[in-house]
Amino acid sequence: MIDVQPFRASDNGVHLSIFLTAGYPDLETCGAVLDILATHPAVAFVELGMPFSDPLADGPTIQRASEVALAQGTTLDDVFALASRFRSACAKPLMLMGYCNPVYRRGVETFAAEAQSAGATGLILPDLPYESHHRDFKPGLEAAGLSMAFLVSPTSTPDSVSEAFDTSSAFVYGVANVGLTGDAQSMDRNAFFSELQHHREQCPLVAGFGLSTPADVASLAGLADGAIIGSAFLRAIAHAEGDPAHPDATVQRALDFLAPFLPPS
Amino acid sequence: MIDVQPFRASDNGVHLSIFLTAGYPDLETCGAVLDILATHPAVAFVELGMPFSDPLADGPTIQRASEVALAQGTTLDDVFALASRFRSACAKPLMLMGYCNPVYRRGVETFAAEAQSAGATGLILPDLPYESHHRDFKPGLEAAGLSMAFLVSPTSTPDSVSEAFDTSSAFVYGVANVGLTGDAQSMDRNAFFSELQHHREQCPLVAGFGLSTPADVASLAGLADGAIIGSAFLRAIAHAEGDPAHPDATVQRALDFLAPFLPPS
Amino acid sequence: MTLHPLIQNGYYGQFGGQFIPEMLRRNFVDLEQAFDEAWQDPTFQSEYRALLRDFVGRPTPLQRADRWSERCGVQVLFKREDLAHTGAHKINNAIGQVLLARRMGKRHIIAETGAGQHGVATATACAWAGMPCTVFMGAEDMERQKPNVDRMRLLGAEVRAARTGSQTLKDATNEAMRYWIAHPQDTHYVIGSAVGPHPYPMMVAEFHGIIGEETRTACREANLTPTHLVACLGGGSNALGLFLPYLEEEVELVGIEAGGQGVDSGRTAATLEKGSPGILHGAKTMILQDSEGQIEEAHSISAGLDYPGIGPLHAHLASTGRLRTSAVNDEDALQAGLLCTRTEGILPALETAHALAWTLRADWTGDEVVILNLSGRGDKDLMSYTHTSHPHD
Amino acid sequence: MTLHPLIQNGYYGQFGGQFIPEMLRRNFVDLEQAFDEAWQDPTFQSEYRALLRDFVGRPTPLQRADRWSERCGVQVLFKREDLAHTGAHKINNAIGQVLLARRMGKRHIIAETGAGQHGVATATACAWAGMPCTVFMGAEDMERQKPNVDRMRLLGAEVRAARTGSQTLKDATNEAMRYWIAHPQDTHYVIGSAVGPHPYPMMVAEFHGIIGEETRTACREANLTPTHLVACLGGGSNALGLFLPYLEEEVELVGIEAGGQGVDSGRTAATLEKGSPGILHGAKTMILQDSEGQIEEAHSISAGLDYPGIGPLHAHLASTGRLRTSAVNDEDALQAGLLCTRTEGILPALETAHALAWTLRADWTGDEVVILNLSGRGDKDLMSYTHTSHPHD
Ligand SMILES: Cc1ncc(COP(=O)(O)O)c(C=O)c1O
Numbered sequence A, B: 001m002i003d004v005q006p007f008r009a010s011d012n013g014v015h016l017s018i019f020l021t022a023g024y025p026d027l028e029t030c031g032a033v034l035d036i037l038a039t040h041p042a043v044a045f046v047e048l049g050m051p052f053s054d055p056l057a058d059g060p061t062i063q064r065a066s067e068v069a070l071a072q073g074t075t076l077d078d079v080f081a082l083a084s085r086f087r088s089a090c091a092k093p094l095m096l097m098g099y100c101n102p103v104y105r106r107g108v109e110t111f112a113a114e115a116q117s118a119g120a121t122g123l124i125l126p127d128l129p130y131e132s133h134h135r136d137f138k139p140g141l142e143a144a145g146l147s148m149a150f151l152v153s154p155t156s157t158p159d160s161v162s163e164a165f166d167t168s169s170a171f172v173y174g175v176a177n178v179g180l181t182g183d184a185q186s187m188d189r190n191a192f193f194s195e196l197q198h199h200r201e202q203c204p205l206v207a208g209f210g211l212s213t214p215a216d217v218a219s220l221a222g223l224a225d226g227a228i229i230g231s232a233f234l235r236a237i238a239h240a241e242g243d244p245a246h247p248d249a250t251v252q253r254a255l256d257f258l259a260p261f262l263p264p265s
Numbered sequence C, D: 001m002t003l004h005p006l007i008q009n010g011y012y013g014q015f016g017g018q019f020i021p022e023m024l025r026r027n028f029v030d031l032e033q034a035f036d037e038a039w040q041d042p043t044f045q046s047e048y049r050a051l052l053r054d055f056v057g058r059p060t061p062l063q064r065a066d067r068w069s070e071r072c073g074v075q076v077l078f079k080r081e082d083l084a085h086t087g088a089h090k091i092n093n094a095i096g097q098v099l100l101a102r103r104m105g106k107r108h109i110i111a112e113t114g115a116g117q118h119g120v121a122t123a124t125a126c127a128w129a130g131m132p133c134t135v136f137m138g139a140e141d142m143e144r145q146k147p148n149v150d151r152m153r154l155l156g157a158e159v160r161a162a163r164t165g166s167q168t169l170k171d172a173t174n175e176a177m178r179y180w181i182a183h184p185q186d187t188h189y190v191i192g193s194a195v196g197p198h199p200y201p202m203m204v205a206e207f208h209g210i211i212g213e214e215t216r217t218a219c220r221e222a223n224l225t226p227t228h229l230v231a232c233l234g235g236g237s238n239a240l241g242l243f244l245p246y247l248e249e250e251v252e253l254v255g256i257e258a259g260g261q262g263v264d265s266g267r268t269a270a271t272l273e274k275g276s277p278g279i280l281h282g283a284k285t286m287i288l289q290d291s292e293g294q295i296e297e298a299h300s301i302s303a304g305l306d307y308p309g310i311g312p313l314h315a316h317l318a319s320t321g322r323l324r325t326s327a328v329n330d331e332d333a334l335q336a337g338l339l340c341t342r343t344e345g346i347l348p349a350l351e352t353a354h355a356l357a358w359t360l361r362a363d364w365t366g367d368e369v370v371i372l373n374l375s376g377r378g379d380k381d382l383m384s385y386t387h388t389s390h391p392h393d
């Protein structure tokens, strides 16, 4: 059984988690930013995006980051190398987030073994259905000791919600928005997360999609164990289109972004 | 009863007749050319074309001449004025050749009276059917003493041939070519005209369409009373597209064209 | 079903006739006889009917146009000729005449075309029949309707530019006639509308009579009795095709002409409204002409209505009051076409759009049953429509 | 007629499934249920059938293609989907799904499109139904297929440019999915081929099953027993529509993929031939992908076949040997399309031309009866054809 404790928030705390697309803005800079995330005290855990050519559940920012990474030739091996680098720098949980096809293509068992030996904690595959998970993915992942996080959204049926909490072995990813990652459309976030509270004991609940500010994170206190920021972070570390990336400048922008999330000292 | 004698050839002679579009290349020059035709000893009679916007039985040369004439505003009144000018210079037969609609529009009786008083001898309307002739045209034309020439062609049925000779009061216009005026497609002209010989006593036979040289005219000896040259004459008097017409130069070209048709002296 | 009762010696009342040069007379004698025989020959009929069904896709639907009806305040049904192969009613006649020409032993087909619809239909019929085809088209129209020129060429037809006059439909017709005069024996001329010398107006109407016949059948099945039959008038073929089986019935026949920029603007194609009797393209009919009897240029945004004449049968039916006519201007036609596209999901030919526009402005009591001949699709008119709906694109 | 025996838990054999994000799960539960109910509801069926008849113009003919048969040395019949409203089979599905969406209380329709045919069909169905419509189209495709963009806009649809990836069909599909994820409640996504998550492949096939059903009826009337059913394969909707009622019968099903510049050129769309199992657009199927599982760009001269996936049902039928497949290259398709135009008088869609080309090169004994799904007309492909037939114009 995989340990969900690292994802659980204490009392009214909310873990901050950062999503970063592997190979964005380039492989070297990405590694430098990951180093920051590994050591930064505001960051509790990290999602490392595995770029995919057809990321249909992602908003324009993450989509674009995938495109940039792929255009530079980022491979699964690069993803694993980044994971190893992260793991060598810290013990924070590291979730690999992506789409089924590259995993399926590599072979679930091979993939799981490689991910595990790179130090990944678990997987988030938004397009993986439960039945395929149980049949095709779970055995391999479990054998490698990798956990899974499934999604719940405001449109989920009660059955789906139960299934997500039953099946997830890392945390349940609560979609904080009816919409895509980075989509700013508003919804009654409180109502949705309130209804999920009775499941939290079973498995931690982490919010994502459309979060960007410390206030967003703070507003989830008592409602979720963690908050994932993706698009906003990618936008923050983006450099002007066409310019070559300056790793130092990017690292500085990452630090600037994270600073407001530190507890007031 | 109208006099067909002027159209009849003596023995093996062949009358030369020239077709000229009224208002071509312009009204003034056309008048000057008509003056030549009136007095030139090679020319036995003349067809004066009444320009029409949609001359569907004409070849490209005559068509174009109509267009030029109309573009300069040539009207039926101009046609009649040219006819008067011709008549005041000679007694040669003058046939007005054109399409039904302008005549119909003017009103057949009015037209006939005007044409007659301008000195026209008769009419050639290639698109006039016999039944309309008998009903709508003949009474007015006869009242004004104008004659008619109907066409026969190699595709005519024997009935049509008889009808043409029965109905024509000037001459029968024998289409020397399966094709349009000025069309050079060859046919067995001899055979066609030979078959028409037994009608010639009833009404003179004049050949037209596709004739251009003195040899063409001479080849009709014994087969027809006359030969009409149209397109070739118009081409001869044409001046370079775009240049203003020089009446004197045009008259000279007309004279040059006609010279070879004079009997060797 | 034939029009014979209306025909006297090649005339329809005062109109019609055969104002053709002698070089073509035999062709017309042969054609009249061949058509009459073929039309009564069950073998020909069954071949023709089978082609209409299998190649052309007939019957075309008679569709209740619900939103259009609502907007007009009266029940409107569309006869969907836009669904016929090549996109308009024109193919009914083209295929019929090509079959007839083959039966007559002709070896070459010629046709005139304005917008290219009849040219495409004829080229299509010729491709099907394996007969060489030459289409005459005004040089100006060839520029404006390039896609249809391409289609004809792909279908194996030769497209010849008519460079005389206004270089449009009228001149293409002259050129086709001229070519026929020069090649009367092996060639058949497929005229594209119910115009020209007898027997063309009648024959073209008969070949399109299937439109009215199917309409009758569909009405019978739906238990509907139409009170109005509405069609646009170019040369008049789609209108007459719809009207033909209804000529003797108590139903109002409405023909809509192209008003162009206004019937009194001098830029119009409203022949019945602004024309006078005259002789054009071999028939006595109503035409746009000046005081000298010269044919005037017609104007319409719709190339298929842009013709200074009208079928002689229509001139007759209008003169006797059997056919009611009205004119619709360019702008109103465009707007009606756009409205039909947006609300019915049918992009109508600009020709058809004239008839549509009239149904919008007519005074209805609400009890009428209106059948509108949706004579063709408007893909060819995309540029005109787009320009109207987004003038600044 | 339903495909249910083939379906197990949303899978067709090993292929299919619902690889969709949680945000859409409820939509799929609802859709599956709504479709099953509607499909069994006589009211829905009769509304749908009436629309197919009166609006779409069905049945389309099953035409004996005489010159084509002669050239192939075997009897070939064309199922004339080119005569359906908007010019291809696509409308059968679009109108069906729009009816279904209305029944489900949806208020907005979205669709993806490549060449624009499915976009036009959906925009047409929405105009008819009075529903707002947004069509996603690759920015690159919008440039190449401007006339179809104009048509969609005239029909009242909003056309949104997909500017990601190759800016073609695949990316338009991603964009449509994304929009749907952001607006799951009021929106229905009309997928344009037999692809995507279950129940789409089955539902789209059922909506096109009318093609096969009419074919059966026409064959019965003509006393014909087909031995081969041939169709081009893009996503596979026209093929499956024809095959559906014949799945259990003894008849060869042949699907023709786009070989592009050659199946081994790296510029191909021959998914079944060159692809491998994977997951794309929500379904497990055969896809063109690299060793990393990234989707490769497909290439075909025909925009409607230019897709790196294939319907999962087809992947299943091909894997079991029930479906025989072959690939035809760009050039051969173009030539076959031109030949069909010149000899049959039918300008076929370039998609269809692939299937035509195969019938020319297949080994026939002469005793076969071949039905070819003439899935659409080629007006949209005029430029490609013209360029081929007169490369120096
Ligand atoms: C769709 C359509 N409707 C109508 C017409 C007008 O012709 P007619 O009056 O002969 O039906 C045309 C002519 O091209 C046409 O294409």
Ligand SMILES: Cc1ncc(COP(=O)(O)O)c(C=O)c1O
Pocket (backbone or CB within 6 Å): D088, D089, D090, D114, D115, D117, D118, D192, D193, D194, D232, D233, D234, D235, D236, D237, D238, D239, D303, D304, D305, D349, D351, D352, D375, D376, D377
């Ligand atoms: C005419 C035509 N045929 C075939 C296709 C291919 O699609 P499918 O395989 O879904 O029939 C298309 C797609 O646009 C098309 O327009």
